[in-house]
Amino acid sequence: MKVDCLSSENVNLVRIIRGLRSEAFEGKIAFGNTELKRAVEFDNFDIVYSDSIPVGYSFFFFGNQLNPDLRRLTNILLDCAYNSEQRKKFISRNPDEFYSFYENDFTKQGLSLGPNDGYLYCLGVLPEFRGWGFGKSLMKNFIKKSKDNNSSAVYLDCWCGSPTAENFYYSLGFNPIVKTENYFEDGSASLFMGKRV
Numbered sequence: 612m613k614v615d616c617l618s619s620e621n622v623n624l625v626r627i628i629r630g631l632r633s634e635a636f637e638g639k640i641a642f643g644n645t646e647l648k649r650a651v652e653f654d655n656f657d658i659v660y661s662d663s664i665p666v667g668y669s670f671f672f673f674g675n676q677l678n679p680d681l682r683r684l685t686n687i688l689l690d691c692a693y694n695s696e697q698r699k700k701f702i703s704r705n706p707d708e709f710y711s712f713y714e715n716d717f718t719k720q721g722l723s724l725g726p727n728d729g730y731l732y733c734l735g736v737l738p739e740f741r742g743w744g745f746g747k748s749l750m751k752n753f754i755k756k757s758k759d760n761n762s763s764a765v766y767l768d769c770w771c772g773s774p775t776a777e778n779f780y781y782s783l784g785f786n787p788i789v790k791t792e793n794y795f796e797d798g799s800a801s802l803f804m805g806k807r808v
Contacts, residue, residue: 667736717786729757772799
């Protein structure tokens, strides 16, 4: 199993990934080319192969690279997970949104997305190659790169339309932080999760 970093110099792989991403998510989730291009520019894009065929990918950012609006929302949610008073204020200011906050060992500590902390933006493996360890290889690579970047924690948003995805992240030691209903384009919820590294 081979995992490579996709760089801006390798435009052929960029084309491959654009085709892969819709198949990996079976057309249910879309994301803009802007974030994809930014991840490639930062060299924060990994691709996994089976017999020289690309079968999955991930891309991520570190806190100081993340889109400012997403970074701000992430820090608000992390603060609300830890601070019940902030949570009440946030929920009262967003009455049309539905959030479920989790209490566990991870959220009992004060949380914030540090400039070096990793944020997994997207991970996809082609359906016919799931269950073979390709996703786990991509995640291990993401966590290793985050550690190398002096991250204290890594975060991600899990698509709740797939119980398999939730169980996958739980098996890797991720903790639930907050669930947001109607987060993705298909109307499914997102489960924001974190893990100390």
